[in-house]
Amino acid sequence: MKSFGLFVGLLVAAGVAAAPGKDYEHKVKESVAPPRGWTKVKPAPADHFIDLRIGLPQPKFHELEQHLYEISDPFHERYGAHLSKEEVEALIAPHEESVSAVDEWLASYGFASHELSRSSAGDWVKLRIPVSLAEEMLKTEYHVWQHEESGDAVVRTTSYSLPEHLHVHIDVVQPTTTFARMRGMKATYHYADEEARVVNIAQPTIPIPSAYNGQVNSSCNGSLTPTCLRELYNIGDYTPQAADVNKIACTGYLEQYANFEDFNDFNAKYLPEAINSTFDVIYINNGSNDQSLDAAGVEADLDTQYAFGLSYPTPATFYTTGGSPPFIPDDITTSDSNEPYADWLSYILNDPNPPQTISTSYGDDEQTVPYSYATRVCRELAQLGARGVSIIFSSGDNGVGDGDSDPATQECYTNNGLNETKFVPAFPASCPYVTAVGATWYIPEETYFISGGGFSNYFSRPLYQDIAVPHYVKNLGNTYEGLYNASGRAYPDVAAQGQFFWIFSGGENFLIGGTSAAAPTVGGIVSLLNDARLAKGLPALGFLNPLIYAIGAIVPDAFNDIVGGSNRGCGTEGFTAEVGWDPVTGFGTPNFGKLHDIAVGNIGGLFDF
Structure with a gap:
């Protein structure tokens, strides 16, 4: 079911003015150099949809990190005392002021607070909107970029802006400036x-002192199977x-x-x-x-x-x-x-x-x-x-x-x-x-x-x-x-x-x-x-x-x-x-x-x- 916010976005994409928004003064939030190996092809289609993710600050992350290191340190008395989902979320939740400030900004574009998609901890807000609306909200221009070697193409920008007062309430907005291709291991296979x-x-076996029974079948040298790995890494006959x-x-x-x-x-x-x-x-x-x-x-x-x-x-x-x-x-x-x-x-x-x-x-x-x-x-x-x-x-x-x-x-x-x-x-x-x-x-x-x-x-x-x-x-x-x-x-x-x-x-x-x-x-x-x-x-x-x-x-x-x-x-x-x-x-x-x-x-x- 389409939300009211998405409906407004469709109107904007169609050239119909949205409800009057607050006239915020924008300031560049992030800017990157044109990426090596990528070519700007053309402006992104106005009706191209993107899933915009807005990351709110996590003011207590340093506390989460401290917990992480204590429960992962084998010399610490808390070793292995892992946190629950709810405990983690409490430590990465944004301040209420950040939530309110971002909600107010999004409301100026017709997105009601209860219609927004949020992460469980509330530290991410997600909107599915057309490029035309994203360009208006972020005071930027999206283009289609193509990776010269692979032919991969993405819709990105090299700079975006936010209302100046929101800079302390928003860590990141993506997809904007990331040109990662997340290679499916053509890079790693x-x-x-x-x-x-x-x-x-x-020589039927190769002597490996650390291996199971001190040896590995010689057929494993350049020809690996689970049996070879169990021998080589001393797993042997361990059964879960x-x-x-x-x-x-x-x-x-x-x-x-x-x-x-x-x-x-x-x-x-x-x-x-x-x-x-x-x-x-x-x-x-x-x-x-x-x-x-x-x-x-x-x-x-x-x-x-x-x-x-x-x-x-x-x-x-x-x-x-x-x-x-x-x-x-x-x-x-x-x-x-x-x-x-x-x-x-x-x-x-x-x-x-x-x-x-x-x-x-x-x-x-x-x-x-x-x-x-x-x-x-x-x-x-x-x-x-x-x-x-x-x-x-x-x-x-x-x-x-x-x-x-x-x-x-x-x-x-x-x-x-x-x-x-x-x-x-x-x-x-x-x-x-x-x-x-x-x-x-x-x-x-x-x-x-x-x-x-x-x-x-x-x-x-x-x-x-x-x-x-x-x-x-x-x-x-x-x-x-x-x-x-x-x-x-x-x-x-x-x-x-x-x-x-x-x-x-x-x-x-x-x-x-x-x-x-x-x-x-x-x-x-x-x-x-x-x-x-x-x-x-x-x-x-x-x-x-x-x-x-x-x-x-x-x-x-x-x-x-x-x-x-x-x-x-x-x-x-x-x-x-x-x-x-x-x-x-x-x-x-x-x-x-x-x-x-x-x-x-x-x-x-x-x-x-």
Whole structure:
């Protein structure tokens, strides 16, 4: 049913004047340089509809952050005392003055307060309005912009204004200045076209001291299955015990569909104990999950087959969120939604009982997301962590670069109009409230050169990195000085195998890889750790990073340290994988057996080693 506000918007789009509004004096709220790699095509159609999101300030967020770090710190007495949905919302709710000021402004355009769509905490207001009305409200001009390399198109502006008195009551308005394409892991998956190493058939196993029974089948070197990963990461025959309470999920965007027939074929060949198992699908913002084989998504199949395969029989969910670029900028297509990530966040934050582990293999260059919006998205992820959810992201497949050309030769520039040469961090991997996963390959494990890693230009180094990261930076010396932000949040945090994964997709069986293989692998392992804790009546792990960095400092053999190799990009060799933490593979790959013993031990206070 159309709201009165939307009806007014339609009148404006048709050239009919809305009710007289208050004559507010506007001031520029945000302005960005024309983005590199994008071309302004033409003015946006006046009747093109956008879902305008208005973010109100969260004055108590610093209190939420303090709670998050206390309940995620394994040395703190509150470890594991996760907050409820209602407690989190109380900490991020805006002041009533902000709500009233924004409501009054919107009322001047005919939007009654009770007709507005709001988030549960009231910190977001959402309007579906035509471009013509958005241009009037924000004193701006929208255009169709096209990404030169991919052909993706979006309706955006490079500057918008708000009434001056509202600047303290509104943090951000989008979609306006964000040019993120939220790449569906063309940035973070690669077909396994690298030459596989010849397996020595005279050596049936490869000795790996940290592996299950100290060895891995030699067939796993360049040919990975769930069985290989269970051996390599010392999972062995661990069987979930808390399937009644534990849950795991993967997210899907950009028309990436998880195919049930492919899932069954995968299980039949590689995980026979899971034959006839399935997963739930939740549809968000008109999402779909087309089951025709030619619509099967490689990314979606990879995520579900490995995250859900490693954690079987833990109940699993695939979130499919509608809205995807490219928007076709013609005069017939008058509506698009190419910021699906915001819709997923809105849904999951409103879920009173979200899965304890969620893996996402999508991301973009940090600099394509305006700082104001990246900050808000990152804070949404902090809310999930405070509620006991482990959020896992792939770190990207472009080394230290931006992925617009060969990683070894690409030239990387800032997106601020100055064209400075800089390494290009990824987002949301650079958010300090998520766990970012880099990539290794081969057995014994080596650095996979595509592994995204580096230092955020938006987010400062969090406290949990105050030992590991400065040590690396000090040893780096003047190398790459000026190319990265040495005081920024560093990533990835951990790594896993990221190449030569056997999957089924579209009815075909083939190899694939990338950090979008590493992320669901870590997701599956984290879900098993959550299972072990829940089975003992302990709370789920929640936000992982403070624990990871504590373990990395005290029990380093809980991760398999990767030394040597680098994540090349921007015409450089990139950062080098060193002893301990590094911005290529983090602390290394997981040793489930060691992590399991830590997870079910005296983790609520001091470690008992």
